[in-house]
Amino acid sequence: MADLLRLLLRVAEKAANVARVCRQEAPLFQLLVQEKTGDDKNKKFVQDFKTLADVVIQEVIRHDVGAQFPEMAGFIHGEESNKFENGLGESVTVTVCRTEEETAALLSTVLDGDHTAASLLARAIHQDPATVDTSTDGLTVPLSPSELGIWIDPIDATSQYIEGREEVLEEGHLSPSGLHCALVLIGVYLRSTGEPVMGVINQPFNHKDPAGGGWRGKHFWGVSCGSINVCSVSRPKDGTGRGLSVVLSSSEKQVVKEALTSLCGPDKLVYASGAGYKILCVIQGLADAYVLSEGSTFKWDSCAPHALLRALGGGIVDLSKTLQSNVGPQDHMTELTYHQPHTECKGADRWANHGGLVAYRDCSQLCSIIGALKGKL
Numbered sequence: 001m002a003d004l005l006r007l008l009l010r011v012a013e014k015a016a017n018v019a020r021v022c023r024q025e026a027p028l029f030q031l032l033v034q035e036k037t038g039d040d041k042n043k044k045f046v047q048d049f050k051t052l053a054d055v056v057i058q059e060v061i062r063h064d065v066g067a068q069f070p071e072m073a074g075f076i077h078g079e080e081s082n083k084f085e086n087g088l089g090e091s092v093t094v095t096v097c098r099t100e101e102e103t104a105a106l107l108s109t110v111l112d113g114d115h116t117a118a119s120l121l122a123r124a125i126h127q128d129p130a131t132v133d134t135s136t137d138g139l140t141v142p143l144s145p146s147e148l149g150i151w152i153d154p155i156d157a158t159s160q161y162i163e164g165r166e167e168v169l170e171e172g173h174l175s176p177s178g179l180h181c182a183l184v185l186i187g188v189y190l191r192s193t194g195e196p197v198m199g200v201i202n203q204p205f206n207h208k209d210p211a212g213g214g215w216r217g218k219h220f221w222g223v224s225c226g227s228i229n230v231c232s233v234s235r236p237k238d239g240t241g242r243g244l245s246v247v248l249s250s251s252e253k254q255v256v257k258e259a260l261t262s263l264c265g266p267d268k269l270v271y272a273s274g275a276g277y278k279i280l281c282v283i284q285g286l287a288d289a290y291v292l293s294e295g296s297t298f299k300w301d302s303c304a305p306h307a308l309l310r311a312l313g314g315g316i317v318d319l320s321k322t323l324q325s326n327v328g329p330q331d332h333m334t335e336l337t338y339h340q341p342h343t344e345c346k347g348a349d350r351w352a353n354h355g356g357l358v359a360y361r362d363c364s365q366l367c368s369i370i371g372a373l374k375g376k377l
């Protein structure tokens with residue numbers, strides 16, 4: 001299934017193009033923000049925004065993957081619903097049409113007849129992205145499409161995407177907020193066990209082209225199935241003696257901050273926006289772990305980066321299950337899975353990571369963190 005990986009890298013790059021086009025056209029961007037209502041509302045934000053970019057990106061991915069792998073078509077899920085309401089209160093189902101013109105015509109109805117904006121978007125949707133350098137040659141993945149499902153977060157850290165603050169990233173440093181926190185996340189899991197087996201992360205706003213050509217992205221990928229564990233990011237050197245560093249949400253509970261300060265020291269706790277970005281920091285070695293004590297992330301947030309962490313020998317556990325468990329976290333009994341909804345919940349909550357989580361690269365560091373949090377939550 002190396003061809004699935006190559007397709008996901010290509011479609012993630014197309015998604016990143018759509019995300020960039022939407023930001024580059026200021027009047028278009030103004031049009032795009034719509035407030036979420038009802039059950040799909042992410043309880044974390046008073047105002048959570050759903051952008052047309054989100055919906056369009058998810059549909060592009062669903063369309064392109066479904067076209068090449070029809071066996072997967074019914075198993076491609078994501079954060080967004082493709083129903084979009086325009087300024088006139090009409091509900092429009094956003095889909096990718098056969099031709100650029102047809103897609104533009106459909107988008108135009110969502111954009112209250114703004115043809116310029118609709119054409120710009122349609123062009124990005126139908127354009128083949130620049131070839132992504134993947135170095136996946138020789139990689140074989142012993143999986144078949146009929147065993148797999150997909151989770152998409154078309155844009156994670158929407159609030160940072162909308163706010164649009166530009167930061168210059170420093171090599172080897174974690175930057176807490178800004179456009180670079182916005183990520184396209186595509187994760188693949190096994191339908192039978194719910195294990196994450198492949199992940200693609202595209203960071204559309206990684207750096208500005210020095211020649212003035214606008215934003216440039218960066219991509220990351222990983223495959224973890226059976227004895228095959230390959231990741232585009234090499235495993236960071238273990239900084240033994242350097243002390244454990246943990247990244248948190250700025251809204252993390254005080255008891256968690258205190259327990260982790262005792263374990264790591266005050267200057268080893270860092271804060272950053274975006275669930276996906278925080279896990280990416282762990283993947284890149286900018287932090288050793290990400291601890292979240294609340295159920296404010298979802299399957300589409302964690303699936304893709306979880307596959308990369310597994311490929312590096314780490315993982316993501318359910319925090320509350322791990323704290324309750326009698327066996328050690330090294331037994332992998334409490335790793336997050338991706339195939340079963342919480343049937344007692346409604347809307348987005350069916351797919352929440354209810355118990356919170358710990359994302360880690362190193363099992364012994366996970367054990368220290370669990371030890372420090374035991375009895376505190």
Ligand code: 2IP
Pocket residue numbers: 042044153155156157158159249250251272273274275276296297298301
């Ligand atoms: C959000 C986003 C937020 C995160 C939240 C996610 O996804 O990643 O940044 O909160 O958990 O669900 P925090 O930054 O406090 O970790 P989205 O932007 O897709 O709604």
Ligand code: CA
Pocket residue numbers: 153155156157275300301
């Ligand atoms: Ca998200």
Ligand code: CA
Pocket residue numbers: 054079153154155156157158
């Ligand atoms: Ca999102």
